[in-house]
Amino acid sequence: MVPKKRIDEILDGYDTSEITIATVCSHSSLQIFHGARKMGFKTLGLTTKDNTKHYDAFPLAKPDEIIKYSDYDEMSERNGELLDRNTVIIPHGSFVEYMGANKFEDFEVPSYGNRAVLQWESNREKQRNWLTSGGVPMPRLITDAREINEVVMVKYHGAKGGRGFFIAKDYPDFKMSIDSTQPYTIQEYCMGTRYYLHFFYDPLKKDGYMCKHGGSLELLSIDRRDESNIDEMYKMGSIEDAKRRGLYPSFVVTGNTPVVIRESLLPKAFEMGENSVNRAYELFGGMWGPFCLETVVTDKLDFKVFEISTRIVAGTNPFISGSPYADLIYPGLSTGGRIAMAIRDASVSNDLKTLMT
Amino acid sequence: MVPKKRIDEILDGYDTSEITIATVCSHSSLQIFHGARKMGFKTLGLTTKDNTKHYDAFPLAKPDEIIKYSDYDEMSERNGELLDRNTVIIPHGSFVEYMGANKFEDFEVPSYGNRAVLQWESNREKQRNWLTSGGVPMPRLITDAREINEVVMVKYHGAKGGRGFFIAKDYPDFKMSIDSTQPYTIQEYCMGTRYYLHFFYDPLKKDGYMCKHGGSLELLSIDRRDESNIDEMYKMGSIEDAKRRGLYPSFVVTGNTPVVIRESLLPKAFEMGENSVNRAYELFGGMWGPFCLETVVTDKLDFKVFEISTRIVAGTNPFISGSPYADLIYPGLSTGGRIAMAIRDASVSNDLKTLMT
Amino acid sequence: MVPKKRIDEILDGYDTSEITIATVCSHSSLQIFHGARKMGFKTLGLTTKDNTKHYDAFPLAKPDEIIKYSDYDEMSERNGELLDRNTVIIPHGSFVEYMGANKFEDFEVPSYGNRAVLQWESNREKQRNWLTSGGVPMPRLITDAREINEVVMVKYHGAKGGRGFFIAKDYPDFKMSIDSTQPYTIQEYCMGTRYYLHFFYDPLKKDGYMCKHGGSLELLSIDRRDESNIDEMYKMGSIEDAKRRGLYPSFVVTGNTPVVIRESLLPKAFEMGENSVNRAYELFGGMWGPFCLETVVTDKLDFKVFEISTRIVAGTNPFISGSPYADLIYPGLSTGGRIAMAIRDASVSNDLKTLMT
Incomplete structure (x- = not known):
């Protein structure tokens, strides 16, 4: 520096x-x-x-x-x-x-x-x-993937601008989606x-x-x-439907709305x-x-x-x-x-x- | 007064x-x-x-x-x-x-x-x-739960700030969700x-x-x-999926967007x-x-x-x-x-x- | 003129x-x-x-x-x-x-x-x-419905203000929804x-x-x-659920939000x-x-x-x-x-x- x-x-x-x-x-x-x-x-x-x-x-x-x-x-x-x-x-x-x-x-x-x-x-x-x-509240960290017993957010290290994230609903879902050659962290998915x-x-x-x-x-x-494509993915019926068609949720920031x-x-x-x-x-x-x-x-x-x-x-x-x-x-x-x-x-x-x- | x-x-x-x-x-x-x-x-x-x-x-x-x-x-x-x-x-x-x-x-x-x-x-x-x-149009009231034959919104009396509501898709869904010890009203769910x-x-x-x-x-x-957690619930796959995981939709107001x-x-x-x-x-x-x-x-x-x-x-x-x-x-x-x-x-x-x- | x-x-x-x-x-x-x-x-x-x-x-x-x-x-x-x-x-x-x-x-x-x-x-x-x-990029046109092998957007000619559109997830879905007495075009559905x-x-x-x-x-x-009723349709569980209940997605413009x-x-x-x-x-x-x-x-x-x-x-x-x-x-x-x-x-x-x- x-x-x-x-x-x-x-x-x-x-x-x-x-x-x-x-x-x-x-x-x-x-x-x-x-x-x-x-x-x-x-x-x-x-x-x-x-x-x-x-x-x-x-x-x-x-x-x-x-x-x-x-x-x-x-x-x-x-x-x-x-x-x-x-x-x-x-x-x-x-x-x-x-x-x-x-x-x-x-x-x-x-x-x-x-x-x-x-x-x-x-x-x-x-x-x-x-x-x-x-003293700032953060989502709970899950250190061992086998302990996933709830919906989690998985982030690869160095994920930028909304790429390199995914939501896993349980351990099998996690196993199916994870690329274990990359380092990642798992945290509680906070709905809200x-x-x-x-x-x-x-x-x-x-x-x-x-x-x-x-x-x-x-x-x-x-x-x-605004996150592409997750924001409009429900139009596919449900995210499960979309996945069966090879469309996976992503979280790439494309814009912003006031609130x-x-x-x-x-x-x-x-x-x-x-x-x-x-x-x-x-x-x-x-x-x-x-x-x-x-x-x-x-x-x-x-x-x-x-x-x-x-x-x-x-x-x-x-x-x-x-x-x-x-x-x-x-x-x-x-x-x-x-x-x-x-x-x-x-x-x-x-x-x-x-x-x- | x-x-x-x-x-x-x-x-x-x-x-x-x-x-x-x-x-x-x-x-x-x-x-x-x-x-x-x-x-x-x-x-x-x-x-x-x-x-x-x-x-x-x-x-x-x-x-x-x-x-x-x-x-x-x-x-x-x-x-x-x-x-x-x-x-x-x-x-x-x-x-x-x-x-x-x-x-x-x-x-x-x-x-x-x-x-x-x-x-x-x-x-x-x-x-x-x-x-x-x-002369102000309101959603139709359903006075007898057994007459539910469409998607309905159920509101407990005294529901405040978005708590105490649920959407039921049919009579069985209503039966499963209702807490009948509390007074409630049922109305047509208006999609839009x-x-x-x-x-x-x-x-x-x-x-x-x-x-x-x-x-x-x-x-x-x-x-x-903005309503938590319903606004982002579709990210769980579908609301049905979420419910199977114990996550139920709620309608708590957390903010507002201009429109x-x-x-x-x-x-x-x-x-x-x-x-x-x-x-x-x-x-x-x-x-x-x-x-x-x-x-x-x-x-x-x-x-x-x-x-x-x-x-x-x-x-x-x-x-x-x-x-x-x-x-x-x-x-x-x-x-x-x-x-x-x-x-x-x-x-x-x-x-x-x-x-x- | x-x-x-x-x-x-x-x-x-x-x-x-x-x-x-x-x-x-x-x-x-x-x-x-x-x-x-x-x-x-x-x-x-x-x-x-x-x-x-x-x-x-x-x-x-x-x-x-x-x-x-x-x-x-x-x-x-x-x-x-x-x-x-x-x-x-x-x-x-x-x-x-x-x-x-x-x-x-x-x-x-x-x-x-x-x-x-x-x-x-x-x-x-x-x-x-x-x-x-x-040189303006547009969604790809699909000229023969039988070639639908992805999610598509179908638009009837003269569709106005958000009416007369539908999303089909595959060919059977298209077949079920199409009114073939009306002229239409099919294009790639662009998620985002x-x-x-x-x-x-x-x-x-x-x-x-x-x-x-x-x-x-x-x-x-x-x-x-803002499009009614598609914007709030995920509240029905999933769009598939909604369709089983006779509720079909529509895209009627009802308002606008700044972004x-x-x-x-x-x-x-x-x-x-x-x-x-x-x-x-x-x-x-x-x-x-x-x-x-x-x-x-x-x-x-x-x-x-x-x-x-x-x-x-x-x-x-x-x-x-x-x-x-x-x-x-x-x-x-x-x-x-x-x-x-x-x-x-x-x-x-x-x-x-x-x-x-």
């Missing part, structure tokens, strides 16, 4: 009145660029592809400049020209995935958020330890409705919902993911967000900026958190002009805009080093 | 330039407080719990003051301090449920809307009589898409969609409820809203403010109303900054804001007594 | 500072009137029914005037009074369906968009040729999530996402349709939109204004376009005050508003003839 000292040196050399906000051209980049422009920043798109013409269609989200690299190695190596532009990068899920976690950790450009969180997010066991030791809670933790904000380590927690929006949660669940939701943040400070120096708790709410009105994303999620994209939650704090602001606001405020108060790693 | 005369006496003592809007801290309280603040009111949260920290996260919806009671009896008894603050209460579903209908009817604080509607809403038979005699129509009837508004008794009817928004209805259905929707209001005036002195018709639209494009809620529903929560319908009347206004607008206008025109019981 | 020369003559006689925007009172008319008022136009509703009272409830979308005709023949014949009002009509799906395609083609009032597109849209074979020859992409092509706009024939392509919003698509799919989406437009210019003089690609995204993240609508779709109705896409171009603008903006700009620059047929 880039030493924090190196990042601080770089920031010392920046003209903080001329910050450029950069991200990879995908995922939630329209929202990030749009928010950055709103807060008066220059914007820069990073890409290895030729498919950026669609930005022309969205003038309020089109980056001021796009740099095309032959690959992510080149992007890493040519960090100098980003530093020349006083660039800070906003990592999103695809940024980290495309560049590769290791390369991202070593990318010598100030990055919004704590890069140390990656190690705890990408390893399922460490993620579970972090959250459960913080899914809510992806988009939190934002600001270590520099000194009012609002205050947390133990001195910063303020916000809930900016909630979405539900709100029952208001009486908000206290619990905030408690889970707060616990995730507090424990992150104890374990690895903290987590700040946007993060997402991916939850199921059962018919007992209990939450189960099946995953945490420690940066902006694409589920914030429906809320480019605000949400039923953000509008109670910052009317009309998106998560992308909230990130830019944090960077703007920190550059004014000379606190950029607190936010960048 | 508090005599109307007593409420009017209380209002006579109010300083109408210093009205406080109060509600119980749950359900749609963020929206109610947000709307009240927008219209310039003081706001007051009523609670019996310690879980109100999340209001800190939403500064534009945080009540100016929160009073914590040990229980709802104490809330009733300490009504004096509410009167000292010139308080009017906005009842929502959880307010009435938590306090208890009887206690709510006797709560000596001016309440927005007609409390007499409660008797007609809470009793399934009276509700059905009210609506069907007004669900629309929860959020109406607002303003008896003091003299333009717009005018109704028989001199007020104006509005449609402010439409939602669909719009086919425009050609609006004339019928307004007719149903108008009929509900007109009949309410004939039967029990009227219904005003927000109410919700909970409907199914069949593939013949017919409505079936399976329930009416006679106060603000949580389904309005996605629309804190307006909706595709409200924006055609009051851009950016929520149902909570609409309630506050009605109270503001009535306090200016000295008509508060018309709105309060 | 009305000769273009005749339309141009009519436009020559118009007072372009006094244009009236008219449409049939249904479908997306609230949005069209709302958008037209925003851009300063007079508005006129055309109807053959008595059910227009609901417009009173939406003052910002209520047309300035409503003309009631006994039938669509009379509407055609009385075109003179529309010309007297300098009227341009905005055709929507119900307008064309109610009036009848032939009558609509001959209706002597300037109509926004290219009427020639109707011949290519309403004939399934021509529509398929247009799109696939343009549905996205209805609302594009807008402006031939007069000279910046943004430029297309081959000199105009600019926009994506204004995306919805998913966003995975950002990495946007380049492909724009390419499909652009290809549809470019090919339209080659085949029949072009397509401009709003159009909708009705797509499925598979779990391979491939698009399949199962239909094109060549005018405003009701799926734009959730977005009366903007959308996550429109807000990146014209904050707060609906498709109805965008149409009115195009007409306003063209009337200022004296280019109305380019937009009207």
